[in-house]
Amino acid sequence: MKFMSYLRVALLTTLNIVLNAATAGRYVWLEGRVRRGIFANWAKRFRYRPGRFVRPKSQAEIVELVRSSRGLRVFGSGHSFNAGVVSDEALVSLDDYSGLLWTDRDKKQIAVKGGTRVRDVVELLAREGLAFGALPSHDAQSIAGILSTDVHGTGRDWGFVSQSVVSLKLVDGRGDVHECRPSDDLFKAAIGGIGTLGIITEVVVQGVDRFNVEQRVQVSDIPFVKKNLDRLLRENDHFSLYLFPFSERCQINTWNRTDKGHSFLGDLREFVNISIDALMAAWIGNFAAYTGSLRAFSSLAYGAKLGSHLVLESDRSFNRTIYHLHQELEFTVPFEDTFEECRRFIKLYEEMYPSGLPYALFEVRFTPAGHDRTLIGAGRERRCAWIDLVCNDARGFEKYYAAAEDLIREVGARPHLGKYCESLDRADMAKLHGDDFTKFLDLVDKHDPEGKFANAFTQRLFGHRGA
Ligand SMILES: Cc1cc2nc3c(=O)[nH]c(=O)nc-3n(C[C@H](O)[C@H](O)[C@H](O)COP(=O)(O)OP(=O)(O)OC[C@H]3O[C@@H](n4cnc5c(N)ncnc54)[C@H](O)[C@@H]3O)c2cc1C
Structure with a gap:
């Protein structure tokens, strides 16, 4: 039921924050786990009972496991948003091979x-x-x-x-x-x-x-950012944007290395800021989306949003524990097309919203040209803008993502294979990654000739045979 799916997002986000605070940050409830033989990914959407679950303790055991298995998949913490972690036979965790x-x-x-x-x-x-x-x-x-x-x-x-x-x-x-x-x-x-x-x-x-980072969150508007994007990227070590539906307001996030000392109670203030954002999205954003009042909510809420300014240890600043129960579909487009492509995906959301979509926001990040450490990663080689369609994990997000995947195909965007990915296939991958994709497939054939690591998800994307 639609109402229950919206309520679930609000309650589980709250529970996640409470449990994390109660355990002084040691326990995150939204994490992929196997319990009583059932695997569930972090958002509990991929849930199944693998044929067997294995936790090798040494590299020798891993080698033996691979040699003796017909089919296997590994999972880390189940933080991906697709069926990559689904195994037809053995599911492997390296939790006992860590440290x-x-x-x-x-x-x-x-x-x-x-x-x-x-x-x-x-x-x-x-x-x-x-x-x-x-x-x-x-x-x-x-x-x-x-x-x-x-x-x-x-x-x-x-x-x-x-x-x-x-x-x-x-x-x-x-x-x-x-x-x-x-x-x-x-x-x-x-x-x-x-x-x-x-x-x-x-x-x-x-x-x-080790170093410290000065982190600023500021509210701005899209025309300003459009005009000053090059300068903002040049002047900051790290820069990202949040865009919102039905609003010209946006949020600018920057991170810069600094010699300044930590802010007073910086970690606690960061925890409060992150928690407020998560609760706002899970309760207020959700309520506005459910009641059909997101347009009115957008003009009020983003106008009133407050910024923040903190100096933190670098890892505390870059890494935020994310409490909010949501889904993500993310892809890259050429840097030059940033705003045109953002506009298309936001417009798609706004047009489909009356048909009943959950709350969403759009995160935009940037990576430099020359990334040559991957053959099929979405950020390969070109300077990229990453557009992340972040939807509350409530009823309706799938229909928006289905339409967004059609649009991704139409504009030739490259998918992030750790995120939601339900329809793209081998033909799409071949078109997007060309000779690098062919090289990738040759290496898969060479190193996994029996298709032991193949599952339905990889077969759709890469077309290689499974065990
Ligand atoms: C809250 C949240 C925030 C995120 N933030 C970002 C972000 O900022 N940037 C970004 O790019 N992504 C982000 N992601 C996506 C996610 O972090 C990645 O997709 C990542 O793969 C998840 O790591 P994991 O250990 O949970 O892997 P899993 O989800 O468990 O596995 C991911 C894939 O890797 C394979 N795999 C796992 N372990 C191994 C291994 N040992 N050897 C070979 N293959 C293996 C699995 O089979 C699976 O196909 C985020 C996800 C969430 C839920």
Whole structure:
């Protein structure tokens, strides 16, 4: 029932915040898990009972598992939004293969096991006085899951977690262990390859000295941002936008390295800010969408929105625990087309809204040209704008996403394969990634000749056979 689906978003978002606060940030309820034999992803939308569930404890066990299985898929923390984590036979978690392997203080590098959560990698780096050079917006994912979907953030000179990786180890479909570096084709195929070549078991991360970040959230309007986009991107290390339906108002977010000290009670204030945003979207935005009053809500709410200004430790600033129960469909377009393409997808939402869509906002991030660490990642090579259609996980979002996927196909946008992806297929991927896609498929055939890592989702996208 529509009402129940809206109420569910509001209640579960609230529960997530309360549980996280009660455990001093240690427990996030919205996370992918296997309980009593049933897997559920972070938003509890992909829920199924795998044939068997396996938690290997060593690389040798992972090799043995691959050699003895007919079909398997791995999951990290189930923070992707699609059926990539669905296994026809064995579902594998590396939760028992996580943690530190070694540290090299002189090179400022650490090696971690593939199941290590990003928040734990951050912690391990911090103990050595180190940090990631930059990070995306969330830290609950596993380091291997992040790389398998080539997770991005936003930045003038930086864009991807894979930029901080010196090397990785991968157990391929034949059970062979490969150590690969960013210049290797196998590395590039694994980054963004959604686990179709093998299991990423170890990752060497390049750290930088710990630093602070000055984070500003300001309310602005689209004509101003359009006119000043180049300058805003030039003047800030990291810059992103939130756009809203039925409104010319927008939110500018910036992150800049600073020598300034931490803000008073900065972490607590950040927690309050994030929680208020999540509750606003889950209760007020949801209520406005449900009652059909989003247009009126938009002109009032975004006009009254407050900004914030904090100096935090870099990882606290880049990574925000995201409490809000939502869905995301994200893709890249050429940087030059940023506003034209944003306009199209927002207009589509506004036109479909009377038919009953849940609350949505649109996050826009930017990555620089020259990303050559992936073959099929959406941010490959060109300077990109990432448009993220963020909808409350309530009834109606699927019909908007179905129409948006048609539009994605029409404009030739490249999909983020960690996000919602229900209809794009091999022909679309071939058109979008050309020779790189062919190279990717050749590597899949070579490293997983029996299709052990294939499932229905990868077969639709890549067309290769399964076990
Ligand atoms: C709240 C939230 C915020 C997010 N923010 C961002 C963001 O800022 N930027 C961004 O780009 N994305 C973002 N995402 C998307 C998401 O983080 C990524 O898609 C990421 O893959 C999830 O990591 P995970 O460990 O949960 O992987 P899972 O969802 O468990 O798995 C993702 C894919 O990787 C494969 N995989 C997992 N582990 C391995 C392994 N060891 N070896 C090989 N393959 C493996 C799986 O089979 C699956 O196909 C966000 C998602 C959520 C829910």
